[in-house]
Amino acid sequence: MTSSPRTAAGRFERLFSPIQVGPMLVQNRICETTNSIGAGRADGLPDDAFIDHHVGKARGGTAWLGGETWLLNSPMPQEAADEFFPGAASTRFPLYLHPDLPNRVRRFTEAAHEAGAVTVFQLTHLNFTMAASSIHVAGAYDWIPHRLDDEEIDFIINTYAEAAARFKEGGADGIEIHCAHETLPQTFLSPATNQRTDRWGGDAQRRTRFVIEVLERVRKRIGDGVALGIRMNGMESRPGGYNVLEMREMVSHIAESGLLDFLDLDVGHSWGVPSYVQPSYNDPAQFRDAARGARVDIAPIPVLFSGRVNDPVVAEDLLAGGFCDLVGMTRAGIADPEFANKARDGRMIEMRRCIGCNRCIGEAVHGRSPARKPACSVNPVAGNEALWATQFQPAAEKRRVVVVGGGAAGLEAARVSAMRGHHVVLLEQRPSLGGQVRIASKAPGRDSFEDFLYFQENQMAALGVEVRLGAPVTADDVLALSPDVVICATGSRPIRPNAPGIGSPHVVQGWDVLEGRAVASGRVAVISQEDHFETPNVADFLASRGCHVEVFHSWLGIGAEIDRYSIGMVMRRLEQGGVKVHTGQILAGIDGNSLSLLSAFTGERRTVDGFDSIVLVYGSAPDTTLHDELRGRVQALYLIGSAWVPRGIHEATEHGMKVALAV
Ligand SMILES: Cc1cc2nc3c(=O)[nH]c(=O)nc-3n(C[C@H](O)[C@H](O)[C@H](O)COP(=O)(O)O)c2cc1C
Ligand code: SF4
Numbered sequence: 001m002t003s004s005p006r007t008a009a010g011r012f013e014r015l016f017s018p019i020q021v022g023p024m025l026v027q028n029r030i031c032e033t034t035n036s037i038g039a040g041r042a043d044g045l046p047d048d049a050f051i052d053h054h055v056g057k058a059r060g061g062t063a064w065l066g067g068e069t070w071l072l073n074s075p076m077p078q079e080a081a082d083e084f085f086p087g088a089a090s091t092r093f094p095l096y097l098h099p100d101l102p103n104r105v106r107r108f109t110e111a112a113h114e115a116g117a118v119t120v121f122q123l124t125h126l127n128f129t130m131a132a133s134s135i136h137v138a139g140a141y142d143w144i145p146h147r148l149d150d151e152e153i154d155f156i157i158n159t160y161a162e163a164a165a166r167f168k169e170g171g172a173d174g175i176e177i178h179c180a181h182e183t184l185p186q187t188f189l190s191p192a193t194n195q196r197t198d199r200w201g202g203d204a205q206r207r208t209r210f211v212i213e214v215l216e217r218v219r220k221r222i223g224d225g226v227a228l229g230i231r232m233n234g235m236e237s238r239p240g241g242y243n244v245l246e247m248r249e250m251v252s253h254i255a256e257s258g259l260l261d262f263l264d265l266d267v268g269h270s271w272g273v274p275s276y277v278q279p280s281y282n283d284p285a286q287f288r289d290a291a292r293g294a295r296v297d298i299a300p301i302p303v304l305f306s307g308r309v310n311d312p313v314v315a316e317d318l319l320a321g322g323f324c325d326l327v328g329m330t331r332a333g334i335a336d337p338e339f340a341n342k343a344r345d346g347r348m349i350e351m352r353r354c355i356g357c358n359r360c361i362g363e364a365v366h367g368r369s370p371a372r373k374p375a376c377s378v379n380p381v382a383g384n385e386a387l388w389a390t391q392f393q394p395a396a397e398k399r400r401v402v403v404v405g406g407g408a409a410g411l412e413a414a415r416v417s418a419m420r421g422h423h424v425v426l427l428e429q430r431p432s433l434g435g436q437v438r439i440a441s442k443a444p445g446r447d448s449f450e451d452f453l454y455f456q457e458n459q460m461a462a463l464g465v466e467v468r469l470g471a472p473v474t475a476d477d478v479l480a481l482s483p484d485v486v487i488c489a490t491g492s493r494p495i496r497p498n499a500p501g502i503g504s505p506h507v508v509q510g511w512d513v514l515e516g517r518a519v520a521s522g523r524v525a526v527i528s529q530e531d532h533f534e535t536p537n538v539a540d541f542l543a544s545r546g547c548h549v550e551v552f553h554s555w556l557g558i559g560a561e562i563d564r565y566s567i568g569m570v571m572r573r574l575e576q577g578g579v580k581v582h583t584g585q586i587l588a589g590i591d592g593n594s595l596s597l598l599s600a601f602t603g604e605r606r607t608v609d610g611f612d613s614i615v616l617v618y619g620s621a622p623d624t625t626l627h628d629e630l631r632g633r634v635q636a637l638y639l640i641g642s643a644w645v646p647r648g649i650h651e652a653t654e655h656g657m658k659v660a661l662a663v
Contacts, residue, residue, distance in 0.1 A: 011316075011346075012312050012315075012316045012343055012344065013316075014029065014316055014319035014320055015028060015029050015030060015312055015315050015316045015319060015327070015343070016028045016029075016344055017029065019302060019325060019326065021174070021227050021229075021261055021262050021302050021326075022174075022224075022226075022227035022228065022229075022261025022262065023224060023225050023226065023227055023261075024118050024173045024174055024226075024227040024261070025118075026063050026064055026118055026326070027063040027116050027117070028061070028063040028340070029063070029315070029319060029325065029326045029327055030061065030062045030063055030064070030312075030315065030326075030327060030329055030340045031062065031063070031064035031066065031304055031306075031326050031327060031328045031329065031330075032054065032057050032062050032064060032065050032066050032067075032328075032329070032330050032333050033066045033231075033264060033266070033304070033306050033328040033330045034066035034067060034068060034069050034120075034122040034176065034178075034231075035066065035068065035330050035331075035334070035360075035361075035364075036068040036069045036364060037053070037068065037334065037360060037363075037364050037374040037382075037383075038068075038363075038364050038367075038372040038373055038374060038383075039052075039053035039054060039068070039373065039374050039383065040052070040053065041068070044095045044098065045095060045098060045100060045101060045104040046067070046104045046105065046107065046108040047104070048386070049373075049385065049386060050067070050068070050108065051107065051108055051111050052385035052386060052389070053374060053382065053383065053385055054067050054068075054108070054112075055108070055111045055112055055115055055117070056337045056385060057117075057333040057337045058111075058112050058115035058116060058117035059115045059337070059338075060333070060336075060337040060338035060339065060340055060341050061116075061338065061339070061340025061341035061342075061343075061344060062117060062329070062333050062337075062340050063116065063117050063118065063340075064117060064118055064120060064304075064326065065112050065117050065118070065119050065120065066120050066122060066176070066330075067108070067119065067120075067121065067122075068122075069122045069123075069124045069178065070094070070095060070096060070121060070122060070123055070124060070163060070167075071094055071095075071124055071125075071126065072094050072096070072123055072124065072125050072156070072159040072160065072163055073094040073097075073159055074125070074129065074130055074156070075130075075151075075152045075155040075156065094159070094163070096162065096163040096166045096167070097166075101166050101167075101170060102166060102167075102169040102170035102171075103170065104170070105119075105121070105166075105167055105169075105170025105171060105172055106170045106171045109170065109171045109172060109173065110171070118173035118174060118227075119172055119173050119174070120172070120173060120174035120175070120176050120227070120229075121167045121172050121174070121175055121176065122176045122177075122178050122231065123160050123163050123164065123175065123176070123177055123178060124178040124183055125156060125159070125160075125178075125183060125184035125185070126182075126183055126184065127145055127182050127183055127184045127186070127187050127193075128143045128145060129145055129146060130145050130146050130148050130152070130156075130184060131145035131146070131147070131148070131184060131187035131193060132147070132148070132184075132187040132188045132193055132194040132195075132196055132200065132201065132210075133147050133187070133193060133194060133195040133196060133201075134146065134147040135193060135195065137182055137187055137193050138182050138269070138270060138271055139238055139269055139271045139272045140271060140272065141271060145187075150198075153200065153210070156184070157210075157213055157214050157217050158217065160177060160214045160217065160218050161214075161217040161218050161220065161221045162221075164218045164221055164222050164226075164228075165221040165222060167226075168221070168222045168223075168225075168226050172226060173226065173227060174226060174227035174228070174229065174261070174262075175218060175222060175226055175227070175228050175229075176228075176229050176230065176231055176262075176264060177211070177214055177215065177218065177228075177229070177230045177231070178230075178231050179211055179230045179231055179232045179233075180231045180232050180233040180265075180266060180276065181231075181233070181268075181269070181270050181276055182269060182270050185210055185211050185214065185230075186232075186233060188200060188201075188207055188208075188209075188210035188211065189207050189208065189210075189211065189232070189242070189250060190207075190236055190241055190242060191204075191207065191240055191241065191242060191246075192236060192238050192239065192240035192241040192242075194207050204242070204246050204249045204250050204253070205249075205250075205253050207250065208250050208253045208254050211230060211254055212253070212254060212257050212259070215228065215230070215254070215257060215259040215260065216257070216259060219259050227261040227262060228259060228260065228261050228262075229260060229261055229262035229263060229264055229301075229304075230254065230260065230263060230264065231264040231265070231266070232247070232250075232251070232263060232264070232265055232294075233247075233265075233266065233267060233268065233269070233276070234247055234265045234266065234267040234287060234290025234291065234293065234294060235247055235267055235287075235290050236269070237268070237269065237272065237273060237274060238269070238272070244289070244290050244293040245293070247290070247293065247294065248293050248294060248296060251263060251294050251296050252296045252298050252299070255296050255298060255299035255300075255301055256298055256299055258299065260299075260301050261301065261302075262301055262302045262303070262304060262326075263294055263301055263302070263303050263304070264304040264306075264328070265290065265291050265294045265303055265304065265305055265306075265324075266287075266305070266306045266307050266328065267287035267290050267307055268287070268307070270564065270565070271564050271565075271568065272568040273568040273569055273572050274286070274287065274568070274569070275564070275565035275566070275568055275569070276307075276565070277331075277358060277361045277565040278307055278308040278356070278565075278569075279356050279357070279358045279445075279565065279566040279569055279570075280355060280356030280357065280445055280446055280447075280448045280449070281356075281444075281445035281566075281569040281570070281573065282307075282308050282356070282569065283308070284308050284309060284310060284311065284314045285305075285307055285308060285309050285314050285318055285323075286307065286308065287307050288305065288307070288318060288321075288323045288324075289323075290305075291303055291305035291318075291323045291324045292321075292322065292323045292324075295322070295324075302325040302326060303324045303325050303326070304324060304325070304326035304327070304328055305318060305323060305324035305326075305327060305328065306327070306328025306329075306330060307328070308331075308356060309327055309328065309329050309332065310329070310331065310332045310335070310353050310354040310355075310356065310448075311332070311351075311353060312329075312339070312340070312343035312348075315327040315329060331354040331356070331360060332353065332354050334354065334360050334374065334376050334379060334382050335352050335353060335354035335355070335376055335378050335379050335382075336351055336352040336353070336354075336378075336379060337379075337382075339351050339352070339353075349458050350455075350458070350459075350462075351455070352378055352379060352452070352455045353378075353448070353451040353452075353455070354378070355377065355378060355448045355449050355451055355452050356448050357377045357449070357649065358563050358565050358566045359375055359376065359377045359563075359648060359649070359650050360374065360375060360376050360382075361563055361565050362562075362563030362565070362566070363375035363650075365563065365564065365565075366563060366564070375650050375654075376650060377408075377452075377648065377649035377650040377653060378452045378455070378649070378653065379653075380412060380650075380653045380654040380656070380657040380658075381657070384654070384657075387658075387661075388661075391661045391662075392416075392419075392420070392661060393420070394420055394421050395420045395421045395422050395663075398421055398422060398423065399422050399423070399484035399485055399663065400422070400423050400425075400481070400482065400483050400484045400485070401414075401417045401422045401423065401424045401425070401483065401484065401485045401486075401487065401663060402424075402425045402427065402478055402481050402483040402485070402486050402487070403417070403424060403425070403426045403427070403486075403487045403489060404427045404428075404473050404478060404486065404487070404488050404489060404490055404626055405427075405428060405435065405488065405489035405490045405491055405641070405643065406426055406427075406428030406430070406433035406434065406435060406467070406469070406489075407434065407435020407436055407437060407489060407491050407641060407642065407652065408435060408436070408437050408452075408641065408649045408652035408653050408656065409489040409640045409641025409642070409643075409652035409653065409655050409656040410426065410428070410435070410487070410489030410640075410641065410656065411426075411433060411434075411453075411456040411459075411460070411656065412456075412652075412653045412654075412655075412656030412657050412660070413487045413489060413638075413640060413655075413656035413657070413659055413660045414426045414460065414465050414487075414656075414660075415456065415459050415460070415463060415465070415656075415660070416656070416657050416660030416661060417485075417487075417660040417663060418460075418463035418464060418465050419463060420660065420661075420663075422485075422663065423466075424463075424464075424465045424466065425465075425466045425468065425481055425483075426460065426465050426466065426467045426468070427468050427471075427473045427477070427478070428467070428468070428469050428470075429470070429471060429472045429473055430469065430470065431469055431470045432469065433453060433456065433457060433460075433467070433469070434450075434453045435491050435642075436491065436492075436511075436642065436649075437449050437452060437453060437649060438450075438453060439511050439514050439515055440514075440533070440534075440537065441453070442514040442515060442516075442541065443514060443533075443537035443538070443540060443541050444537075444540050444541060444544050444573065445540075445569070445573065446537060452649075473626065474626075474629075475626060475629040475630050475633070478626070478630060478634070479630075479633060479634070483634055483635075484635055484636065485634075485635065485636040485637075485638070485663045486630055486634045486636070486637050486638070487638045487640060487656075487659060487660075487663070488624070488626050488627040488630070488637070488638065488639050488640070488643055489640050489641045489643055489652075489656065490623045490624070490625070490626050490627065490643040491620075491623055491641065491642045491643055492620035492621055492622050492623055492642040492643065492646040493620055493621055493623050494509045494510070494511050494616070494618065494619075494620045495616075495618040495619055495620060495621055496509070496616060496618070497527075497529075497587055497616070497618055499587050499588060499589050499590065500589040500590065500591070501589050501590030501591055501592075502590060504590060504592075504614075506520075506611075506612065506613050506614060507590060507613075507614045507615075507616065508520055508613065508614070508615055508616070509615070509616050510526070510534060510535075510538035510615050510616060510617040513538060513541065513542065513615055514537075514538060514541055519613075520542055520547060520612075520613035520614075520615050521545075521546075521547060521612060521613060522547065522548070522611075522612030522613065523547070523548045523550075523610055523611050523612050523613075524542050524547045524548065524549050524550070524611065524612065524613045524614070524615055525550055525551075525552060525595055525608070525611040525613075525614045525615070526538055526539050526542070526549060526550070526551045526552070526615045526616075526617060527552050527585075527587045527595075527614060527615070527616055527617070527618070528551055528552065528553045528554065528558060528617045528618070529553075529554040529555075529617075529618045529619065530617045530618060530619045531555075531558070531559065531560040531561040531562075532559070532561045532562060532648070533559070533562060533566075533570070534617050534619075535551060535553065535558045535559070535617045536558055536559055536562075536570045536571075536573070536574055538615060538617050539551050539574055539577070539579045540570075540573050540574060540577060540579070542615065543574070543577025543578060543579050544577060547613075548578065549577065549578070549579045549580070550579070550580045550581075550582065550611075551579060551580070551581045551582065552582045552585035552587070552595070552597060552608075553581060553582065553583050553584075553585060554584070554585065554586055554600055555583065555584065555600060556583055556584070557581070557583050558581055558583075559571070584599055584600040584601050585597045585598075585599070585600065586598045586599075586600050588605060590614060593609055593610055593611050593612065594607050594608065594609045594610075594611075595607065595608045595609075595611060595614070619646065620642065620646050621646070622642060622643050622644060622645060622646060623642075623643055624639060624643055627639045627643065636663065638659050638663075640652075640655045640656055640659050641655055641656060
């Protein structure tokens with residue numbers, strides 16, 4: 001859990017000092033770097049929902065808004081349809097050509113200014129369809145792009161300049177050329193993806209030519225009144241990629257051009273390890289040294305560094321240590337848009353820290369809902385700002401609300417009910433709050449999940465929620481409290497498959513292992529029909545305790561539902577722990593130390609011997625017992641969270657909030 005010694009107001013002196021970035025005065029060092037989280041933009045342009053989400057962070061004290069990225073157009077004929085490709089689009093009609101763009105940019109920027117922030121617009125060419133060379137551009141993925149010729153390169157450089165001019169027209173404070181995350185400019189900068197022998201390829205200096213020509217043309221169009229910068233990867237982690245020293249050399253060449261007002265630096269790829277949206281398994285600001293490496297003496301320019309900085313204490317230390325001049329705290333602001341004001345005002349105890357679960361980026365990149373909107377596990381208001389603004393009202397009638405179950409859903413239901421003025425009693429049968437979040441936090445690299453519980457526990461105390469722990473809750477217990485409203489957040493129970501031998505004492509549940517209520521040792525088989533983090537986290541936990549772990553998964557592979565920014569670290573940990581994974585394996589029976597398994601594809605049976613322990617990770621089924629007993633016996637009864645349907649923390653928290661807004 002993160003703890004801060006600096007709770008007194010005014011201790012974050014560097015963080016809250018202003019800085020001049022080219023022509024742009026930034027009120028403090030806290031930045032929202034660009035995050036295409038899908039806030040509003042129903043017609044593609046900044047709208048009320050976009051402003052509510054992003055400017056909400058400025059009202060909460062963030063001084064730099066990167067908003068969401070702007071995809072530029074590719075050199076396709078006018079009559080051609082847009083081309084969509086896994087993970088990226090090639091755009092024929094980019095939104096910067098929309099006649100209303102400058103007006104919308106102005107509305108957004110004016111709202112940001114009113115809240116004390118500047119706006120910086122990121123211009124992006126993705127690389128999946130076009131790049132410096134026709135070779136694999138995104139690490140382990142099989143995407144091969146078209147190699148651009150001189151005419152196409154010229155077209156593309158122009159699109160940056162045209163777009164920048166449109167954003168300037170709308171009053172933008174800054175423009176950022178996206179040269180990281182395997183975007184097209186990175187394919188020119190990287191020796192791994194730029195294999196050209198013409199003027200666009202060669203040594204480090206020659207590989208910067210594309211970026212410098214973009215900056216030159218953009219500067220010509222926007223003049224000196226708008227800040228201009230690039231976003232760049234501090235080091236590549238792929239065979240043949242550039243390291244920090246080569247990055248430094250390239251930054252020097254680019255900075256010497258005199259065209260740069262800032263360098264926005266992060267580390268990582270859009271796949272693999274590290275990813276640029278580092279999950280909880282990475283330490284806060286783990287790649288800070290790359291930022292220091294980017295601080296060139298030749299032409300000093302302000303450096304903005306991002307990478308799992310979820311706490312103002314870490315941010316202040318980065319500034320004090322000379323690693324950077326500005327700090328990206330993007331997910332910190334999604335998790336708690338007001339975190340900066342809380343830090344400034346000495347209200348650290350009220351801060352809701354980002355736990356590094358990566359649901360936000362997972363939803364943005366892989367989300368399946370047609371109504372894509374921001375999703376955060378700990379902040380259910382993210383993406384629901386309009387709903388919150390209209391529906392959060394002090395309760396007209398103060399009611400007695402009993403919440404049963406202190407997991408993610410129950411805690412949020414209790415919190416929001418209490419905020420609205422209801423008298424809330426929260427009953428939890430376990431000795432501590434947290435439910436499945438607490439269980440998940442026991443896995444290696446997941447202790448940050450406790451930060452959410454720390455926040456909620458503090459909220460319960462601050463809001464006067466009466467918390468009763470440590471005793472099973474019956475329907476009579478609930479009725480004895482004379483509730484006006486009962487919210488059942490009783491969670492779910494781990495599933496036990498129906499197979500011979502399943503009741504043997506050496507067969508245990510993954511949750512119990514994580515919680516220390518069951519022990520597995522020696523050679524352990526993890527039998528899984530679960531596609532999120534639970535299976536790898538249980539396997540990782542066991543391996544970290546010296547077990548020899550083999551996972552038998554029911555389908556194509558483990559972690560199929562894990563986002564591409566987290567999965568690399570998850571798999572790396574398993575590989576380092578010596579965990580073996582077998583796919584397409586269905587449990588048919590257990591006989592002592594032997595497992596009987598069926599192939600999910602052929603139905604063929606096989607036996608594997610020699611397991612000391614067998615650990616089940618089969619997901620969980622809703623526990624509706626209490627709800628069913630209370631049906632018809634209380635005035636208002638709700639079933640929420642995993643007790644309704646087991647899903648992620650985000651769904652549980654959001655469900656808790658929505659029900660509490662209605663009671
Ligand atoms: C939902 C989401 C969308 C993102 N989209 C972009 C993007 O469009 N362009 C970009 O440069 N970075 C993008 N990022 C990366 C962030 O700018 C930032 O570098 C990353 O979240 C790490 O910083 P943090 O630890 O402060 O969150 C995105 C991040 C998130 C969480
Ligand atoms: S979804 Fe998870 S990673 Fe994203 S901001 Fe919220 S807590 Fe942080």
